[in-house]
Amino acid sequence: MSTTARKAGFGATLWDYLTTVDHKKIGILYLIGGFFFFLLGGLEAMLIRIQLIAPDNEFISAQFYNEVLTMHGTTMIFLAAMPLIFALMNAVLPLQIGARDVAFPFVNALGFWLFFFGGVMLNVSWFVTGAPDAGWTAYAPLSIFSEGHGVDFYAIGLQIAGFGTLMGGINFIVTVVNMRAPGMTYMRMPLFTWTAFIASVLILFAFPALTVGLFLLTFDRLFGANFFDPSMGGNVIIWEHLFWIFGHPEVYILILPAFGVFSEVISTFAKKRLFGYSSMVFATVLIAFLGFMVWAHHMFTVGLGPIANSIFAVATMAIAVPTGIKIFNWLFTLWGGSIRLTSPMVFALGFIPTFTIGGMTGVMLASAAADFQYHDSYFVVAHFHYVIVGGTVLGIFAGIIYWWPKMFGTMLNEKLNHWFFWLFFIGFHLTFFVQHFLGLMGMPRRYWKFQGEQGLDLFNLISTIGALFMAVGTIIFIYNVIVTQTKGQKVSGDPWDGRTLEWAIPSPPPFYNFKQEPLVRGLDPLWVEKMEGDGKIKPAEPLGDIHMPNRSFVPFVMSLGLFIAGFGVMYQGGYWILAVIGFAITAGSMLYRSFKDDLGYHVHKEDLEDEEGDGSNG
Amino acid sequence: MADDMLKSTNLPQNPERATLEGRNKFMGFWFFLGGETVLFASLFGTFLALRNSTAEGPAANEVFGLELVFIMTMVLLTSSLTSVYAMYHMKNNDPKKMQLWLGITVALGFVFLGFEIYEFYHYVNHYEFGYSTSAFSSAFYTLVGFHGAHVAFGLVWIIGLMIRNAKRGVNLYNAPKFYIASLYWHFIDVVWVFIFTVVYLMGKVG
Numbered sequence: 001m002s003t004t005a006r007k008a009g010f011g012a013t014l015w016d017y018l019t020t021v022d023h024k025k026i027g028i029l030y031l032i033g034g035f036f037f038f039l040l041g042g043l044e045a046m047l048i049r050i051q052l053i054a055p056d057n058e059f060i061s062a063q064f065y066n067e068v069l070t071m072h073g074t075t076m077i078f079l080a081a082m083p084l085i086f087a088l089m090n091a092v093l094p095l096q097i098g099a100r101d102v103a104f105p106f107v108n109a110l111g112f113w114l115f116f117f118g119g120v121m122l123n124v125s126w127f128v129t130g131a132p133d134a135g136w137t138a139y140a141p142l143s144i145f146s147e148g149h150g151v152d153f154y155a156i157g158l159q160i161a162g163f164g165t166l167m168g169g170i171n172f173i174v175t176v177v178n179m180r181a182p183g184m185t186y187m188r189m190p191l192f193t194w195t196a197f198i199a200s201v202l203i204l205f206a207f208p209a210l211t212v213g214l215f216l217l218t219f220d221r222l223f224g225a226n227f228f229d230p231s232m233g234g235n236v237i238i239w240e241h242l243f244w245i246f247g248h249p250e251v252y253i254l255i256l257p258a259f260g261v262f263s264e265v266i267s268t269f270a271k272k273r274l275f276g277y278s279s280m281v282f283a284t285v286l287i288a289f290l291g292f293m294v295w296a297h298h299m300f301t302v303g304l305g306p307i308a309n310s311i312f313a314v315a316t317m318a319i320a321v322p323t324g325i326k327i328f329n330w331l332f333t334l335w336g337g338s339i340r341l342t343s344p345m346v347f348a349l350g351f352i353p354t355f356t357i358g359g360m361t362g363v364m365l366a367s368a369a370a371d372f373q374y375h376d377s378y379f380v381v382a383h384f385h386y387v388i389v390g391g392t393v394l395g396i397f398a399g400i401i402y403w404w405p406k407m408f409g410t411m412l413n414e415k416l417n418h419w420f421f422w423l424f425f426i427g428f429h430l431t432f433f434v435q436h437f438l439g440l441m442g443m444p445r446r447y448w449k450f451q452g453e454q455g456l457d458l459f460n461l462i463s464t465i466g467a468l469f470m471a472v473g474t475i476i477f478i479y480n481v482i483v484t485q486t487k488g489q490k491v492s493g494d495p496w497d498g499r500t501l502e503w504a505i506p507s508p509p510p511f512y513n514f515k516q517e518p519l520v521r522g523l524d525p526l527w528v529e530k531m532e533g534d535g536k537i538k539p540a541e542p543l544g545d546i547h548m549p550n551r552s553f554v555p556f557v558m559s560l561g562l563f564i565a566g567f568g569v570m571y572q573g574g575y576w577i578l579a580v581i582g583f584a585i586t587a588g589s590m591l592y593r594s595f596k597d598d599l600g601y602h603v604h605k606e607d608l609e610d611e612e613g614d615g616s617n618g
Numbered sequence: 619m620a621d622d623m624l625k626s627t628n629l630p631q632n633p634e635r636a637t638l639e640g641r642n643k644f645m646g647f648w649f650f651l652g653g654e655t656v657l658f659a660s661l662f663g664t665f666l667a668l669r670n671s672t673a674e675g676p677a678a679n680e681v682f683g684l685e686l687v688f689i690m691t692m693v694l695l696t697s698s699l700t701s702v703y704a705m706y707h708m709k710n711n712d713p714k715k716m717q718l719w720l721g722i723t724v725a726l727g728f729v730f731l732g733f734e735i736y737e738f739y740h741y742v743n744h745y746e747f748g749y750s751t752s753a754f755s756s757a758f759y760t761l762v763g764f765h766g767a768h769v770a771f772g773l774v775w776i777i778g779l780m781i782r783n784a785k786r787g788v789n790l791y792n793a794p795k796f797y798i799a800s801l802y803w804h805f806i807d808v809v810w811v812f813i814f815t816v817v818y819l820m821g822k823v824g
Contacts, residue, residue, distance in 0.1 A: 103642040166653060174646040178638065204653045212660035216760070224749060225756035226673070227664065233671025233753035238664055245660070594775075595782050597791065599623055 019551040021105035022511055026112050027090030028407060031400070033116055034083030040123070041075035042474060044068045049431070049467040052460050055452030065448040066133035067150065071122070073136025074154065077250070078161055079119040081392050085257045086115075086168055088399045089196045091407050093172060095502035095509060096193045098181025098518040098525075103174035104167075105549040106593075111168035113559035118161025121566055125153035135446060137243060140228035140236040144220055149570055155218045156566040160559070162207050162214070169203030172196060181501075182540040183520030187281070190500045190524075191267075191274060192399075194281050195260030198288045199253045205292070206249035213242035222569065237302060244295035252291040254388060256284060258395025259326060262348045265398050266330050268496055269345040270337025273524060276329040283322035283329075290319045300371045309368035316366035323359055327352060342496070343417030347398035350425045351390060358386030361436065376446075379439025385432045397424075397477070402496070404484075409507045411491045416480040420473045427469025434459040499527035504537045512546045515539075515608055546603040554589050561585030626787030629711050634797035637790050647798040651805050658809050661761045662816060668757040669821070675751035678758075678821030681741050687818045690733045691810065694769075697726035698807040701800045708796055713787045716796070720780055723803065727773045734766050758817065765813055768806045775799050 008016065017025060047068045051059045060068065094102055102108050125131045132154035134143040143151045176189070176197045189197070217239065219225035226232035228239055267274040274280060296304060296312040330352060339345070361383040365371055374380055397420075405411050438459050443450055450456050494503040501518060502509075504526045516539035522528040529535055565582025568575045623637070630636040635644050669678060704719035738759070741747040749759050776799050783792050 104646060107646075170646050170649050170653070173649050174642050178642055178645060204649055205656050208653045208657035209660045212657055212664070216664065219756065219760060225760065226750060226753040227668070227756055227760075229753070231673075232750075233668065233673040234756075235667055235671070235753070238667055242660055242664070591778060594778050594795075597624070599791065 016551075018556055019553045021109045021549050021551055021555075023090045023094050023102045023105065023108060024407070024509065024511075024513075026108055027087050027092075029112050030083045030087035030090055030115075031407070033112070033119065034080050034087055037075050037079035037119055038084065039474070041072050041080050042471065044072035044075065046467060046471060048072060049464040051448070052450065053464040054461070055450055055457055057449065062448045063130070063133065066135075066446075067126075067131035069446055070133050070135050070138075070150075070154075071126075071131045074122065074132070074158070075119075076388075077136065077254070078158060079115075079122070081254050081388070081396070082165060083115055083119075084396045084400075085196075085199070085254065085392075086112075086165075088192075088257065088261065088396070088403065089168075089172055089200075092399075092403055092502055093193050093196050094175060094179070095406070095505065095513060096190045096500050097176065097179065097184050098501050098514060098520060099175060099179040100513045100517075100546060101179070101549065102171050103178055104171045106552055106555065106598075107167050108171050109552065110555035110558060111164040111166075111171065113555045114164025114167070114562070115161045116164075117559045117563040118157045118159070118164065121160060121563055122153055122157035125150055125157075129153070137247070138217065138239075139243075140217070140220075140239040141230075143217060143239075144228050152218070152221055152570045155214045155221070156570060159211065159214045159218070160562050160566065162210055163562075164559075165203055166207045166211075169200040169207070172200040173204065176200075181514075181518050181520055184501075184525075185520075187278065188520060188523045188525070190260075191263035191277070191280055191284075192257065192260035195256040195263075195284055198284050199256045202249045202253045202256075202288055202291065206246045206253065209242050210246035210250075213239060213246065216242070218569075222572070237299075240299050240302065241295070244298045245292075248295040248298065249288075249291045251384075251387070252287055254392045255395075256287065258351075258392045258399075259284070261395045261399040261402070262330065262351055264500065265344045265348045265402055266333050267524075268402075268499055269340045269342055269348075270334050271340075271497075272333055272337040273499075273527075274329070275332035275335075276325070277523060279325055280329055283325045286322040287319060290315060290322070294319065297366055297368075297371075300368045301375045306368075313366050313368040317363055320359060320363050327356060327359075343412075343414055343421060344398040344402040346418060346421050347394050347401070350421065351394045351398070354386060354390030354394070354425075354428070358383060358390050361386065374439060376444055377439035378435045378443045378445055381445045382432045382435035382439060385428075385435070389428055389432070394425075397421075403502075405491050405495045405507050406502055407508060408485070409490050410484050410488060411495055412480050412484050416476055416483075420477045420480065423469050423473030423476065427466045427471075427473060430466025430469060431463045432466070434462050438463075494526075499524035501525050501537065504529075512548060512603055512608075515546075516543055517541045543605050543608060545605055546608065547600055548603060549600045550598055552593075552598070554593050558586050558589040558593075561587075561589065623791040624786075624789050626711065626713075626789050629788060629790070629793075632709065633711075633788060633790055633793035634708075635794070637794075640790065640794035640797075643794040643798055647801055651801065654805060658761075658764070658812075661764055662812065665757040665761045665817065668753040669817075671753040671757075673752035673754075675755055676745050676747050678754070678817075679823075681745045681747050682818050682821050684818060684822055686733060686737055687814060690730050690737075691814050693726050693730045693733070694807055694810050697723045697730070698804055700726065701803045705797060705800050708788050708793060711788050713783070716788065717780055717784070720776055720796075724773055724776055724780070727769055727776075727803075731766065731769055731773070734762070734769075738763075762813060762817065765806060765809055768809070772799070772803055772806060776803070 017029060020026060047060060051057055051065055090108070129149040132138070132150040134146045134151055138151060138154055176193065216225065216227045220227050220229065226234045228234045228236050230236065263274055263280060294312055294316045296308060297316045300309050365374055365380065365383055401412055401417055438456060441455060443456055450460065491507060493506045504518065505514060518525070519538040519540035525537060529537055561582045563582070564585065565579045568577065568579025568582060635641050700719050700723045704716045704723060707715035707719060747755055749756060779795055779799055
């Protein structure tokens with residue numbers, strides 16, 4: 001089956017990906033989609049930096065600047081970082097726990113297509129009405145009074161993408177709880193699986209708050225509700241609460257899986273078991289728990305009062321403790337290890353000091369009294385880029401490079417990877433380190449222009465030059481991908497001398513992942529077998545038939561329906577017909593899904609024995 | 619093996635959790651309800667923040683009448699009970715009785731929804747208490763309307779399951795579907811208990 005698919009033409013490949021329910025292919029879809037939006041968000045970042053290269057610049061108009069900065073933030077968070085993390089989770093998590101599939105393959109595909117159409121919807125706004133212009137946080141009443149339909153695209157596009165994320169989260173929770181291989185106890189799960197699991201729990205409990213916030217915003221703008229209209233008794237602070245009850249856990253959703261990637265990378269390339277594994281798990285859970293208790297530190301200047309501000313300040317500072325535990329555990333893992341400076345490892349080594357700086361400015365910002373000075377200045381911009389780029393983005397790239405052989409069976413050129421890292425890393429610090437000082441000098445964030453002769457010129461110029469370095473680094477990465485994939489030189493299933501289960505099967509894995517369910521005999525199961533066994537994972541079951549889910553086009557159609565309906569709801573009047581059609585498509589495909597028995601199919605064991613692996617797990 | 623999924627004989631004691639797919643659905647749906655809890659908690663929070671923000675419009679104790687709402691509460695609570703009976707018969711592999719009790723559940727659901735629509739209609743026409751009247755009215759209609767939409771979705775869902783499986787018995791494939799639909803039905807029942815308390819009782823006397 002897989003051999004015929006490999007030789008298929010473009011149309012067949014396209015159809016294959018449109019209808020796939022295979023988590024590995026969905027991972028590739030997330031990777032392509034997320035990276036596309038990453039480039040788009042990067043382009044928007046470049047426009048911002050070019051506008052700010054010099055005082056009183058007229059490179060882009062004020063309105064366009066507002067749109068670009070809004071879309072930069074929205075795109076990077078929701079359409080780049082989240083899906084790229086989902087790409088890694090899809091590609092790796094089921095393999096790491098020895099599962100043949102995820103718990104809900106259909107829902108997994110639906111999650112991807114909802115994200116995709118939500119992202120497309122947001123970006124359609126550029127062409128029809130102008131993009132949203134109220135900042136990625138869309139604070140009311142600014143978002144209520146924003147003219148045109150830009151903010152409607154924001155609300156409805158994110159709503160659709162958010163449904164997808166929620167479904168993806170539930171899928172991974174259940175996958176981890178129900179689908180672990182024999183012997184894979186919770187405390188033997190690789191750290192990436194743990195962090196992805198905890199991030200999924202955060203998604204489950206954080207995203208509904210955003211769902212409600214976006215609904216209220218939509219109802220206010222389109223259906224005459226009064227949630228955020230003070231003249232009718234509304235209260236604009238409700239938006240801020242709902243947004244940050246979602247928004248703060250969201251930053252941990254972004255960073256925890258990156259922590260997981262680094263834990264894998266550091267342990268593999270230090271050739272040591274992760275130091276303090278159980279404290280790492282504990283710290284992850286604690287960060288997630290505290291992450292729900294700190295949202296109001298984004299609202300210190302709202303005027304919630306000294307008691308509320310103090311409580312949220314202390315809770316915020318408390319998060320530095322489990323995070324510090326993690327930093328030290330990574331350092332102790334490196335200590336005395338036989339370190340290989342592969343490119344994922346270099347990303348990890350760059351991450352540690354960068355993220356520590358971001359963490360320290362985080363504690364500074366957590367001091368409520370001092371925050372009145374930092375609030376809405378470039379100091380905040382510098383802080384969250386240090387944690388999101390220095391943590392999440394470095395983590396995503398480390399993960400992509402580390403698992404690239406597992407996903408595609410090829411190896412990215414190490415030399416180019418190192419070039420990418422150094423250009424990106426140096427560029428990053430050039431861009432954002434000086435922004436701390438710009439903020440302390442009083443430069444507010446989100447401003448279209450700054451005035452000359454105020455000591456802001458040089459640092460802004462340096463910042464823009466840094467952004468160019470990052471752009472060049474990214475272009476080298478793209479070049480690397482193209483060259484590697486055109487050459488298509490295959491590597492073995494275990495090119496890094498790995499420790500965890502995913503390295504025990506061929507690269508890319510067969511569509512059923514494991515021919516026989518693996519038996520896990522300890523933490524870092526493959527390493528256990530390498531040290532104490534024959535280097536091969538023992539099977540936990542005799543060779544038998546494998547049950548697989550059927551492919552389906554329904555997820556695509558279901559999401560398309562919501563996409564169409566979104567325009568109808570937005571433009572109303574004669575366009576209501578679009579809402580009717582769109583919702584009918586979605587409801588119809590849901591009924592179809594419910595009515596048609598979908599029992600999957602079996603791969604027979606006779607066929608399995610014909611397949612060629614690299615012999616590691618049969 | 620695939621045929622076994624559709625066989626209605628020799629069912630295990632808990633057919634909804636006998637297969638991995640069933641266990642996944644069971645657990646996944648519980649987690650989904652956790653997310654739904656946050657959704658309604660956010661709506662309740664918004665409502666509580668705005669429940670006295672009546673602007674020029676009528677206040678809660680001027681519009682709400684407890685008689686109809688009490689009847690609605692009883693109807694919906696009873697429908698939860700009847701869905702339990704349906705699940706009891708499902709586990710006893712008695713599809714006819716299961717369908718009967720599901721039918722009663724759905725009928726009660728329609729009665730509830732009918733009363734709710736009448737209630738909204740009454741508020742709009744007799745008290746000029748519309749969606750845009752005040753922040754309070756927006757919050758009220760959004761919270762209660764979200765619940766009503768959940769009821770409507772549940773009705774379509776359960777009717778769909780009843781029609782699809784009208785001519786076949788309980789099996790390992792459809793038992794989890796029936797079971798999570800009944801879980802969903804209990805959940806919207808619980809939410810209504812909170813709405814009855816927070817919106818109506820507190821609105822009348824709070």
